[in-house]
Amino acid sequence: MRTVYVNGDYLPETEAKVSIFDRGFLMADGVYEVTSVLDGKLIDFDGHAVRLQRSLDELDMASPITKDDLLEVHRKLVRLNGIEEGMIYLQITRGAPDDRDFAFPDPETTPQTIVLFTQNKPGLADNPAAKKGMKVISIDDIRWGRRDIKTVQLLYPSMGKMMAKKAGADDAWMVQDGFVTEGTSNNAYIVKGNKIITREKSNDILHGITRAAVLRFAREAQMEVEERNFTIEEARAADEAFITSASTFVMPVVEIDGVPLGDGTPGRVAPRLREIYLDESRKAAV
Ligand code: PLP
Numbered sequence: 001m002r003t004v005y006v007n008g009d010y011l012p013e014t015e016a017k018v019s020i021f022d023r024g025f026l027m028a029d030g031v032y033e034v035t036s037v038l039d040g041k042l043i044d045f046d047g048h049a050v051r052l053q054r055s056l057d058e059l060d061m062a063s064p065i066t067k068d069d070l071l072e073v074h075r076k077l078v079r080l081n082g083i084e085e086g087m088i089y090l091q092i093t094r095g096a097p098d099d100r101d102f103a104f105p106d107p108e109t110t111p112q113t114i115v116l117f118t119q120n121k122p123g124l125a126d127n128p129a130a131k132k133g134m135k136v137i138s139i140d141d142i143r144w145g146r147r148d149i150k151t152v153q154l155l156y157p158s159m160g161k162m163m164a165k166k167a168g169a170d171d172a173w174m175v176q177d178g179f180v181t182e183g184t185s186n187n188a189y190i191v192k193g194n195k196i197i198t199r200e201k202s203n204d205i206l207h208g209i210t211r212a213a214v215l216r217f218a219r220e221a222q223m224e225v226e227e228r229n230f231t232i233e234e235a236r237a238a239d240e241a242f243i244t245s246a247s248t249f250v251m252p253v254v255e256i257d258g259v260p261l262g263d264g265t266p267g268r269v270a271p272r273l274r275e276i277y278l279d280e281s282r283k284a285a286v
Contacts, residue, residue, distance in 0.1 A: 001013060001014070002081055002117060002118060003080040003081055004016045004115065004116065004117040004118075005073050005075065005076075005077060005114070005115065005116040005130075006079070006113075006114070006115050006267070007064075007111075007113060007114055007115075008017070009081050010076070010077075010080065011034045013094070013117065014136045014255050016115070018096070018113055018115065019096035019113075020112055021096040021097060021098065021100065022093055022095065022096040023093050023094040023095060023096070023097070023098065023105075023158060024093030024094075024101055024113060025093075027102075028151060028152050028153040029059075029093055029094045030051065030056055030091055030092060030093030030094065030113075030151065030152045031055040031056060031059065031091070031092055031093075031094075031133065031149065031150050031152065032089065032091040032150055032151075032152050033048045033049075033052050033089075033090045033091060033150065034048075034087050034088070034089055034090075034246050034247060035042050035087065035090070036086070036087050036124065036246045036247055037083050037084070037085060037086050037087065037088060037118075037250075038085055038124070038125055038278070038282055038283060038285060039083075039084065039085075039200070039285065040078060040080075040083065040084050041239075041282075041285035041286055042071075042074055042075070042078070042088070042285060042286050043166040043245070043246070043281045043282075043284075043285050044209050044210070044281060044284075045074065045286050047068060047209035047212065047213070048065045048090075048246070049071070051150065051207065051209060052070075052090070052092070052150075053067075053142065055150045055151070056092065056144070058148075058149045059094075059149060059151075060104070061092070061094055061107075061112065062107045062112060063092070063112070064092060064111060064113075064114045065114060065131060066111040070090075071286070073130070074088050074116070076092075077116055077117070077118050078118065081118040081120065081209040083118050083120055084122065085119045085121055085122055085123065085124040085125060086118060086122075086124060086260075087118070087119040087121060087124075087246070087247055088116060088117070088118055088119075089116065089117055089119060090114070090115070090117070091113075091114070091115050091116075091152060091208060092112050092113065092114050092143045093113045093152075094107075094110070094112060094113075095107075095110040095111050095112045095113050096110065096113060097109075097110045099199055106258070121247075124247070125249070125278055126249070127133055127251075127253065128181070129170075130175075130249075130251055130252065130266075130271070130274060131236055131266070131267075132245075132249075132254070132265075132266075133251075133252035133253060133254030133255075133264075133265060133266040133270075134169075134170035134171060134251055134252070134253055134254065134255075135164075135168070135169040135170050135171075135253070135254065135255040135256075136164065136169055136171050136172060136173050136183065136241075136253055136255070136256055136257075137163065137164050137167045137169045137172050137173070137224040137256075137257055137258075138171065138172065138173050138174075138175050138180070138232045138256065138257055139160050139163055139172045139173075139174055139175070140174070140175060140176075141157060141174030141175055141181045143156050143157070143174070145203055145204075146203055147181070147182075147203060147204055147205055147206055148202070148203045148204075148206060148207055150206060154185075157184035157185055160172040160174065160286055161184050161185075164184075171183050171184055171185075171243070171254070172231070173182050173188050173235070173256070175231075175232055175275045176204065177179065177232055177255060179229040179230065180199065180229075180230055180231070180232060180235060181199060181205050182199065182205045182206065183243050183245075185207070185245055185247075186243035186244060186245035186248060186251075187199075187205065187206070187208040187211040187243060187244050187245070187268045188235075188241070188243055188248065188253075189241060189242050189243070190230055190234065190235045190238035190240070190241045191238055191239050191240035191241065191242070191267065191269045191270070192234075192239055193224075193239065194223065194224055194269075195224045195226055196215075196218055196223055196224065196226070196237075196269065197226045197227075197228060197230050198211070198215070198225075198226075198227060199227070199228070199229055199230070200227035200228060200229075201227070208244055208245060208246075208251075209246060210244040210245055210246055210249065210277070211244050213277060213280070213281065214250060214273055214277055215227075215243050217273065217277060217280055218273060218277045221272075221276060223269070227283075232256065232257065233255050236256050236257065236259045238261060239261065239262055239267055240252065240253075240261060240262065240267035240268070240269050240270055241253035241254075241256065241261055241270075242267070242269075242270035242273070244277075246272060249274055249277050249278060249281075250270055250273045250274035250277050251270070251274070252266035252267070252270035252274075253269065253270075254266060274276070
């Protein structure tokens with residue numbers, strides 16, 4: 001039985017409740033963050049807090065909590081639930097007005113809803129999937145035009161995941177106008193020679209917190225990074241590919257649309273970046 005956080009209270013998960021009029025439920029009018037926990041500490045908390053504020057600002061939504069208090073809630077949930085390795089999910093919605101209405105409610109009379117819960121994932125860092133690598137398929141990217149805002153509108157990414165499962169793969173890379181945008185819940189990269197290639201930041205992709213850290217570490221390790229569009233054809237012909245996200249860190253991709261990359265096993269670059277990312281992030285964890 002988890003202890004979760006709802007609007008200022010720490011409660012057993014079975015007692016935590018949100019109104020049926022909540023705009024997160026009725027309209028996907030909410031934003032979220034997922035922060036990983038290693039050694040009982042938060043990975044890249046600051047990056048997630050900054051992106052959360054940006055998502056709220058872009059949607060004209062007030063923040064119901066200060067950054068310091070948010071850190072305290074994260075830490076308390078980790079402590080109360082005894083999390084050594086896992087994730088913390090955070091969601092803020094525009095709250096629950098008295099009735100359903102397309103217009104935003106007045107924030108003075110309708111406070112935002114905030115919920116947080118932990119997900120216990122022992123072995124997250126030592127994930128055997130990282131040794132094997134994952135398979136992806138390509139699908140059309142038909143999401144909305146503000147993917148840089150981390151909203152809870154996750155129906156299409158969820159459908160993409162199911163399309164991948166049905167095809168015997170692990171995830172889907174989405175393609176828009178011939179170019180890969182990102183994975184259903186991760187950023188996408190290919191490696192050609194010594195060059196790491198990933199789409200540049202824009203409204204078309206989520207600005208991954210792991211992406212920012214991994215690109216920084218790659219540059220510090222004298223690896224060449226190119227932020228530009230790439231096609232699925234270029235990806236299929238790449239030496240290596242990988243994804244990044246807060247819950248998978250760096251994960252090698254070994255097959256795209258049934259085509260194995262190289263010899264079909266993780267190459268040199270992705271496993272090395274995973275190691276560097278895990279080492280450095282653990283050192284900086286709070
Ligand atoms: N892209 C999408 C669409 C995502 O949903 C996510 C994470 O959920 C990411 C990228 C990776 O972002 P982060 O590294 O901040 O977890």
